[in-house]
Amino acid sequence: MKLIGMLDSPYVRRVAISLKAMGFSFEHQQLSVFNDIEKMQAVNPLMKAPSLITDEGTLLIDSTLILEYLYRKCSADCSLFPKDLEQFTKSQYLIGIALTLCDKAVQLFMEYNRRPPEKFYQEWADRIDEQLQTGLELLDHHVIVNDAGYVIAERVMQADITIAVAIKYIEKKLPDLYKNHVSNKLKTFSTKMEALPFFQEYMF
Numbered sequence: 001m002k003l004i005g006m007l008d009s010p011y012v013r014r015v016a017i018s019l020k021a022m023g024f025s026f027e028h029q030q031l032s033v034f035n036d037i038e039k040m041q042a043v044n045p046l047m048k049a050p051s052l053i054t055d056e057g058t059l060l061i062d063s064t065l066i067l068e069y070l071y072r073k074c075s076a077d078c079s080l081f082p083k084d085l086e087q088f089t090k091s092q093y094l095i096g097i098a099l100t101l102c103d104k105a106v107q108l109f110m111e112y113n114r115r116p117p118e119k120f121y122q123e124w125a126d127r128i129d130e131q132l133q134t135g136l137e138l139l140d141h142h143v144i145v146n147d148a149g150y151v152i153a154e155r156v157m158q159a160d161i162t163i164a165v166a167i168k169y170i171e172k173k174l175p176d177l178y179k180n181h182v183s184n185k186l187k188t189f190s191t192k193m194e195a196l197p198f199f200q201e202y203m204f
């Protein structure tokens, strides 16, 4: 398998870290969707990251769809989702908040850094900012870390990974939001996750 995309993308990171946590061996090619256009188009004409090329040569797009494929491919024990329905629902809830934070943080970063200043869309930026603050409040309220240091089980699961990559993206790309609206609880959780070998190997 081959994973294509830069590690400054929270979506690429969640796939890379998950592949590692699930014990898959894979090749990783760091191509930028903005700076390596031709090479990226050759891999994926839609120029999206993450892109995963399966061993059979099929192109898979979208981190969530790629992860679904990986769960089907791996043995039951390596799943990063809980079997119990109540725990699974909790996990999906947390992942939903974390993915929304990723989407909104990427949008806000783009608004500030890619859009020409004269076309800056203040109402849109304000709306995103509010969504980010609400998402961070929700996450702070619902993240309850267990004795093992995780939110769902006694080992790292998909919810831990997606929450941690979202917080790291905010820390790196939206430092003011990180400083003012990411709680100490979430900062501590992020630091602990980022110290794990899976995360260290695929650092932002």
Ligand SMILES: N[C@@H](CCC(=O)N[C@@H](CS)C(=O)NCC(=O)O)C(=O)O
Residues within 6 Å of the ligand: 008, 009, 010, 011, 033, 047, 048, 049, 050, 061, 062, 063, 064, 106
């Ligand atoms: N929902 C997608 C989002 C992926 C995404 O938007 N990736 C960005 C890089 S962080 C990208 O491909 N941007 C280029 C574009 O949208 O044209 C996922 O989970 O993979």
